[in-house]
Amino acid sequence: MPGFELFDFEERKAVNDLFDSNGGVLFAHGFHNIRNGVFKVRDFEKLAAKMFNVKYAQAVSSCTAALRVALAALELNSDDEVIIPSFTFVATAEAVIESRAKLVIVDIDKSFTMCPKSLELAITDKTAAVIPVHMMSAPANLEKICEIAKRHNIRIIEDAAWGVGSTWRGKALGTIGDIGCYSFDAGKCISTGEGGMILTNNKILYKKARAYHDHGHEYATNISRGEEGAIGVGFNYRMTELQGAIGIVQLGKLNKIISLQRLNKAKLKKILVDGGFQFDFRMIMDKGEGGDALFFTLKSRKQTLDFLKLMKQNGLSTKNVPDAMRWHFAKHWSHMFQKNSLYKDTYQIQWQKSADILERSIAIPIMVKMTDEEICEIGSKLLQINKKV
Numbered sequence: 001m002p003g004f005e006l007f008d009f010e011e012r013k014a015v016n017d018l019f020d021s022n023g024g025v026l027f028a029h030g031f032h033n034i035r036n037g038v039f040k041v042r043d044f045e046k047l048a049a050k051m052f053n054v055k056y057a058q059a060v061s062s063c064t065a066a067l068r069v070a071l072a073a074l075e076l077n078s079d080d081e082v083i084i085p086s087f088t089f090v091a092t093a094e095a096v097i098e099s100r101a102k103l104v105i106v107d108i109d110k111s112f113t114m115c116p117k118s119l120e121l122a123i124t125d126k127t128a129a130v131i132p133v134h135m136m137s138a139p140a141n142l143e144k145i146c147e148i149a150k151r152h153n154i155r156i157i158e159d160a161a162w163g164v165g166s167t168w169r170g171k172a173l174g175t176i177g178d179i180g181c182y183s184f185d186a187g188k189c190i191s192t193g194e195g196g197m198i199l200t201n202n203k204i205l206y207k208k209a210r211a212y213h214d215h216g217h218e219y220a221t222n223i224s225r226g227e228e229g230a231i232g233v234g235f236n237y238r239m240t241e242l243q244g245a246i247g248i249v250q251l252g253k254l255n256k257i258i259s260l261q262r263l264n265k266a267k268l269k270k271i272l273v274d275g276g277f278q279f280d281f282r283m284i285m286d287k288g289e290g291g292d293a294l295f296f297t298l299k300s301r302k303q304t305l306d307f308l309k310l311m312k313q314n315g316l317s318t319k320n321v322p323d324a325m326r327w328h329f330a331k332h333w334s335h336m337f338q339k340n341s342l343y344k345d346t347y348q349i350q351w352q353k354s355a356d357i358l359e360r361s362i363a364i365p366i367m368v369k370m371t372d373e374e375i376c377e378i379g380s381k382l383l384q385i386n387k388k389v
């Protein structure tokens with residue numbers, strides 16, 4: 001889980017330093033006379049752009065906001081269609097609904113990310129964008145998705161809420177499509193409490209995103225706040241200086257967080273493989289995946305329920321699959337579709353292929369601070385259960 005596990009005196013100090021140095025200007029812009037040149041959000045953006053090797057980084061208030069802003073930057077019309085996978089957090093769907101584009105949801109495959117074949121089948125002449133989701137730090141099949149998107153002239157927004165610090169072919173997740181979106185909420189790889197970021201190499205998209213997240217303000221550092229031009233309609237999705245200050249500290253811990261999680265996941269997987277674990281692990285798209293959870297898929301629904309029952313008896317927990325499926329699998333989102341005539345068809349589909357995978361799968365949470373003893377204990381309990389089901 002990550003960022004919040006390593007919240008420490010450094011984050012506390014960053015907040016105190018902010019108050020000490022400028023008396024507590026928490027707004028990212030303006031107040032030039034009293035802020036003593038302290039701009040934490042801007043510094044956070046610069047550091048992130050450098051670390052993830054991308055031209056532009058725009059901090060926002062959450063990843064949900066980042067997705068909404070990314071869609072705004074694409075300037076979609078109400079009959080444009082945006083394709084997302086059936087397994088993601090509801091936020092991906094909400095951002096499309098809020099942008100008033102038509103939401104199209106397609107199946108996942110054994111990688112637990114968007115199935116490229118299902119994507120291709122869902123494309124129409126109205127498709128404007130696709131949002132692959134790097135679910136729980138697993139890279140989506142970007143090779144195929146990028147190829148399909150290019151062939152059909154569709155924009156790619158990567159939902160890399162969970163992908164901060166993970167890579168695909170050596171590139172940071174979130175920097176491969178047209179726009180990438182990061183989350184820094186309390187459950188993600190690094191955290192600013194709440195927070196998000198947009199990444200892009202496209203200057204035009206960056207300018208539009210930057211303006212949209214801040215009521216249409218044109219970004220200007222050399223004139224007073226209020227004197228800048230207005231680019232268009234926008235909203236308020238700004239990040240505060242407190243979050244920026246914490247984000248800078250957390251970025252410094254990211255490599256450690258990712259490498260410890262990868263290591264802990266590899267240790268647990270090895271114990272299971274060496275012990276003759278009979279179930280399939282998640283299909284891996286790239287070795288740059290993070291280590292947020294260890295997924296495996298059982299043979300039947302009944303066996304999965306039996307396995308889960310024994311896990312509970314042994315005090316073992318799961319991560320989202322299956323405990324929070326309500327929030328992560330489109331099959332359970334009728335509350336979002338029923339009252340909206342635009343989505344009547346969407347809700348009819350039911351995503352059978354995804355259901356078949358998700359309803360037979362279990363995800364084990366991997367923590368940064370797991371000790372070897374804890375990993376061994378979880379491993380041996382899972383192996384015992386494996387023999388009984």
Ligand SMILES: *Cc1c(COP(=O)(O)O)cnc(C)c1O
Pocket residue numbers: 061062063064065088089091092133135159161162182183184185195196
């Ligand atoms: C957490 C999450 C989001 C939303 O992030 P917030 O920063 O909490 O708004 C979006 N997409 C996915 C896949 C997520 O897991």
